[in-house]
Amino acid sequence: MNPLTLSLVLTTMISGTLIVMTSSHWFMIWVGFEMNMLAIIPLLTKEHNPRSTEAATKYFLTQATASMLLMMAAITNLLYTGHWSIMKLINPTASIMMTMALTMKLGLSPFHFWVPEVTQGIPLMSGLILLTWQKLAPLSVLYMIMPLINMNILLIMSLMSIAIGGWGGLNQTQLRKIMAYSSIAHMGWMLAVLTYNPTMTLLNLYLYIPMTVTTFMLLMINSTTTTTSLSHTYNKLPLITTLILITMLSLGGLPPLTGFLPKWAIIQEMTKNSSIIMPTLMALLALLNLYFYTRITYTTSLTMFPTANNMKIKWQFKNSKQTMSLPLMITISTLTLPLAPMMMILD
């Protein structure tokens, strides 16, 4: 893309999210969301083919609907309280509508249908931005209106998201769709604890973003988008297979790795509030997620898939892809569990 256009688009996308995060007037938050959405559309259609146009259209339609619902909720709040400031949404109508709008933006169940389709139709870098940066703005607004969100609605949506993220990803071989379902499930975990202790939501977010960035960067090295081509990496860059192993297991939430920390903290906060069934169900459904991550590591690093003979021995070219700070990201996303006592700085 033209460098000037690309810099304008990225600037607008970043400033849209920053406007959402730093505004105290509901209208400015809506403006920030619209700026963010408009600016990311050219990034989604970076490669001009009909599939990316379809993905961009689906993204635009769902996000525009969500923005309209957000504006409606803000105006309902204005009708009943007479001001536009973001203190709390006192009126239940406004609060529920705002929750629906923001969960639609995040891709939570039952509004999750756009996430796999949009993620599949766009290049890997755009998918990375979609699944990480675009989650920041809605989660910051949800964090701000947290005290009066209807807990039942949020818990039902979170449980459904974890279930759908688990079961939906089981049948996939396309890596972008797997990452999309993983994002749905992680959003479910994040919003389940929002009404109990929103600090754990932020903790999950701060660890989910590095893990997803690491996964996408590992996929971008070889531009692999299918499980099959990922299973050929033992021949191209054998180190990547080990790194994918530990990153995937960290995403799945296995104990000695970082991904265990958010799940542990969330389950602890929920049980402190005498909620037992919900975290049990969430932990059981997270096993589905773990299954398809383990399947990826199985195909990548634990077995050699059957290939044609000319793919068994390859020319070992020097890697010319830029891998910005990949070692740092891998370390953050797999080895920071011993830093768990530092969690208290989040309060």
Add this chain to the structure above:
Amino acid sequence: MMVYIVSILSIIFVVGFVGFSSKPSPIYGGVGLFASGGVGCGIVVSFNGSFLGLMVFLIYLGGMLVVFGYTTAMATEQYPEAWVSNMVVLGSFVVGLLMEFLLVLYVLVGEELKVVFEFNEIGDWAIYDTGDSGVFTKESMGVAALYSYGNWLVVVTGWSLLIGVVIILEITRGN
């Protein structure tokens, strides 16, 4: 009759919206936009917002909608759909008109003029009395405030409009 001017203008406003929401071709939709825009100006003016009404007429109707009309005339299709050419469009238009008619009946029969908000004459364009330099209405004060306290809003909306054009050009550039 002058007492009900706001109600009548609002009804025409909604009918104009129904006219283009029933999705005829964009050229005919532009007719609905013009009608609704013009009548909306009338509503604003009848609430003592003369400056803002004129602004909408000039800039929105006379600038943006004219450009919209030119672009849809350039991008027109071979058989444009009017309201009577397609059963779907006609059906949704009729349903919208029916809904509006029922709402008007409800307001008339219910003997109160409060559907979403009160149809007062002055409304809440309250008057600021700043000493003896005359009467300043909230509406022109609001416009003035946009450029003094609302610096940031002007910057953001100006940037958004510019970026909107840049993005649309980038998307429709094709290859």
